Amino acid sequence: xxxxxxxxxxLTAEGPPEAGMAYFTMASGPExxxxxxxxxxxxxxxxxxxxxxxxxxKDAVKIFQGLAAxxxxxxxxxxxxxKDLSAEDSRKPSIASxxxxxxxxxMEGGIRVSNALSWxxxxxxxxxxxxxxxxxxxSYDLYLRMGNQIQEQRARLVFGTIAREEKNHLSRxxxxxxxxx
Numbered sequence: 011x012x013x014x015x016x017x018x019x020x021l022t023a024e025g026p027p028e029a030g031m032a033y034f035t036m037a038s039g040p041e042x043x044x045x046x047x048x049x050x051x052x053x054x055x056x057x058x059x060x061x062x063x064x065x066x067x068k069d070a071v072k073i074f075q076g077l078a079a080x081x082x083x084x085x086x087x088x089x090x091x092x093k094d095l096s097a098e099d100s101r102k103p104s105i106a107s108x109x110x111x112x113x114x115x116x117m118e119g120g121i122r123v124s125n126a127l128s129w130x131x132x133x134x135x136x137x138x139x140x141x142x143x144x145x146x147x148x149s150y151d152l153y154l155r156m157g158n159q160i161q162e163q164r165a166r167l168v169f170g171t172i173a174r175e176e177k178n179h180l181s182r183x184x185x186x187x188x189x190x191x
Contacts, residue, residue, distance in 0.1 A: 039095070039162075040091075040095050040160055040162040040164075040165035041091075041092050041095035041096040043156060043160065043165065043169075044088045044089075044091045044092040044095065044165065044168070045088075045092055047084075047088050047153075047156070047169075047172075048085050048088040048089060048092065049116070050116060050117055050118045050149075051081045051084045051085045051088060051118070052081075052085060052117075053115065053116050053117030053118070053123045054077075054081045054117040054118045054145070054149070055078050055081035055082055055085065056078075056117070056123050057117050057123050057126055057127065057145075058074045058075070058077040058078035058081060058142075059074075059075070059078040060127050061074045061127075061130060061138065061142070062074035062075045062078065064130060064131065064138075065135055065138070067135055067190075069186055069189070069190075070135055070138075070139070070186060070190075073182055073183065073186055076182070077142075077179055077182075077183075080175060080179065083175075084172050084175065087168055087171070087172065088168065088172075091164060091165060091168045094164060095162070095164070095165065117145065118145055118146070118148060118149035118152065118176075119144065119145035119146075119148040119149060120148070121145065126141065126145075129141070135190055136187065136190060136191065139183055139186060139187045139190065140187070142183050143180060143183050143184060143187065146176055146179045146180045146183060147180060149176045149179075150173055150176040150177050150179075150180060153169050153170070153172045153173035153176055154169075154170075154173045156169045157169035157170040157173060
C-alpha cells in the first residue's frame with residue numbers, strides 16, 4: 011500500500027511496502043532476523059494481553075487472549091531457531107533471556123505498544139479490531155517477505171509457518187469484526 015494508512019487518529023504507517031522491513035535491514039544473518047522478530051512478537055503479545063483487559067466483550071477477550079498465547083508460541087519458535095542458528099557461537103546471548111525493556115516498545119506493524127494501547131483506551135471494539143487487523147496484515151506480509159528473502163532453510167520454514175499463523179489471526183479477527191458490525 012503505497013503511501014500508507016492514516017485511519018487511526020495519529021497512528022500512521024507510511025512509506026513503500028519495503029518500509030516494514032526497516033528493522034530487519036540491519037540484521038546480518040538469520041539468527042539476527044529471528045532475534046528481531048522475537049522482540050516484535052513480544053510487543054504484540056503484550057498488546058493483545060492488555061487489550062483483553064480493556065473490553066467486556068467475552069468474544070473479544072477470548073480472541074485477544076488467544077492471540078497473546080499465539081504470539082508466545084511464535085516467540086518460542088523464534089527462540090529455538092535463534093539457538094539453533096547461533097549454537098556455533100556460544101558468546102551470543104539467548105533471546106529468551108532478553109528483558110522486554112531492552113527489546114523495545116515495538117510490535118508487529120512497527121507501532122509502539124504504548125502508543126497503540128493509549129490509542130485503544132476508550133475506543134469502540136470495532137475500531138480496536140480494525141487496528142488489530144491492520145497490524146496482523148503487516149505481520150503476515152512481513153513474515154512472507156522474510157521467508158522469501160532468506161536462504162537458510164530452517165529460518166525459511168519458521169518464517170513461513172509464522173506467516174500462515176498470522177493469516178489465521180487475520181481470519182479470526184475478521185470473523186469477530188463481521189459478527190460485531
